[in-house]
Amino acid sequence: MDYSIESTPLEKLQCDCLIVGIYENLQLSPSGALLDQLLKGAISQLAARGDTKGKLNEALLINWLPDMTINRVVLVGLGKQDSLTGKQYRTALAAAIKTIRDAQIKSAVCTLAELPVAQYDWRWKTRQIIEVFGDALYQFKQCKSVVENEFKTEQITVLVPDDQMTASQKGLAEGRAIADGVTLAKYLGDLPGNICTPSFLAEQAQSLGKKLSKLSVDILEEDYMQALGMGSFLSVSRGSRQPAKLIIMNYQGGEKNSKPIVLIGKGLTFDAGGISLKQSLGMDEMKYDMCGGASVIAALQAAASLQLPLNIVGLVASSENMPDGDANKPGDILTSMSGKTIEVLNTDAEGRLILCDTLTYAQRFEPEVVIDMATLTGACLVALGRVPSGLLGNDDSLCNDLLAASETSCDSLWRLPLWEEYQELLKSNFADMANIGGKDAGTITAACFLAKFAENFRWAHLDIAGTAWRTGPNKGATGRPVPLLMQYLLNRSSTLAAR
Incomplete structure (x- = not known):
């Protein structure tokens, strides 16, 4: 699995799939709100008609985005609009990667490190993305002659602002080592x-x-x-x-x-x-x-x-x-x-x-x-x-x-x-x-x-x-x-x- 970090502005981003968040009150995460703006309110309309409730452990895959260099979006439920606990944050990450894995998406960009998580910084949040995603993408294949439903995801990129690059790089290194362990x-x-x-x-x-x-x-x-x-x-x-x-x-x-x-x-x-x-x-x-x-x-x-x-x-x-x-x-x-x-x-x-x-x-x-x-x-x-x-x-x-x-x-x-x-x-x-x-x-x-x-x-x-x-x-x-x-x-x- 290839993990990386980048700070490309959302409007210039090209990717197979983008992960953003939504709360139960249908308030979007910062990147989700910006993407919604670029899409002229299309995500808000989907949420308003009940396609997602924003509940924790819920995720919605949006397969088509008109006139975008982002091909798909995973809209992850974050629960009530409060600062997430560490375990709630990991629950949201798990829902995101399960959706990507099951849809056999090869690469994705995750914006969820921007979410406020009680007591934790960008280093910790980046590390958790690698740990949770790595855990979900593990598959024991060594003793099978034929592997059914083999996972296809190969690349995960964490989107971070320039001023958090150093902290996130540390989290990336720690996350890789722990996930490999x-x-x-x-x-x-x-x-x-x-x-x-x-x-x-x-x-x-x-x-x-x-x-x-x-x-x-x-x-x-x-x-x-x-x-x-x-x-x-x-x-x-x-x-x-x-x-x-x-x-x-x-x-x-x-x-x-x-x-x-x-x-x-x-x-x-x-x-x-x-x-x-x-x-x-x-x-x-x-x-x-x-x-x-x-x-x-x-x-x-x-x-x-x-x-x-x-x-x-x-x-x-x-x-x-x-x-x-x-x-x-x-x-x-x-x-x-x-x-x-x-x-x-x-x-x-x-x-x-x-x-x-x-x-x-x-x-x-x-x-x-x-x-x-x-x-x-x-x-x-x-x-x-x-x-x-x-x-x-x-x-x-x-x-x-x-x-x-x-x-x-x-x-x-x-x-x-x-x-x-x-x-x-x-x-x-x-x-x-x-x-x-x-x-x-x-x-x-x-x-x-x-x-x-x-x-x-x-x-x-x-x-x-x-x-x-x-x-x-x-x-x-x-x-x-x-x-x-x-x-x-x-x-x-x-x-x-x-x-």
Whole structure:
């Protein structure tokens, strides 16, 4: 997809399609009003006769404009004539690009960055155009011999005034990097488990390391992990023919001695549940159990593309969880890298078993903060649905920074408590802890388990079980929480620049 910015006056613009807005009171956006003037009131007449109500999430395609160098117009509903919220703005953008995509329009010029959006500037608004349009134009085609209804849109131009060109160029660059990251995370997530194995994920990371400056990639193999004492991590792959991998991505964009931000992702490329076998209905979606790992790889790609002035380490703990004669059994006791012992009461609670050793490994980087993300618990989907990801952590400042980033990125989070009382649910008669805490507070007890391995640094945990993919007719990976992670990293970069 080709994205660009230009400042050509509307009366001189030549394009296949122009995107303008209209409010519920039928007031047109500035560019819409100017276009209406050039058309001698034709758009106003269409609106007056009820062809559009101006409601949010509504869009009207006008296919013929007399005596114009603009061939078509998409008239996007903006709702009530108030300053839009960030989410409302993204809703309007989504309606616009869906109309363009479905009409198979090859190129379009978007004027919606001119709209007033509460608290946000041209840089943010331009970035959102690229992010939302890129998300809508993603199409998984790699495993199809024939692609039906292939999207035809190839070029999007954002129209901006000359005095906002610098800010919009920054937004364009950020939007491209984030959109490309989301596309990568979605692509990796949507691949089937027989293609996207731990070895495949490692190869994708290594490929990025060769392409991007300041990014190096190392892969820890099972024999090395065994020497490190990662008994918890390695126990998960015992039932699989695919060897586990610990993918280490090291981006050095900051000062040499500055402490890194460590991002950890769960990379279960397929989770059958092990001996505690999952139900067959919907088990195909367990290829998405690696979306946390995919998001880490994608975030490192985006950060390196933007050359952020930060040091970032990405750790992707990758394995399969399968039933086999050598697989973990309920009642088994494992020794983690930290030396703490774990009683396995449910082999389907395997994500925390690979993450706990990865958290211990992260200590060697002397991190400033550690953020892990994982499709960890179905309980998070029950508690929060598919709107926000769950947030838990041991540091209020870090959690508040992530919440602020979630607001700006419109990649929502909701913080859950991590109180000491919940730790009681993880007690075991036979080991230092159990790997599950029973039926109550499943998302919280999973985080409590991880917290035992994050006591030596500032840490936050993102449970993305409800947000990493969509189910049903529109089944597919979402690329979340890549926008959230990138907003957090951009905020950190801005803080450094302000010092």
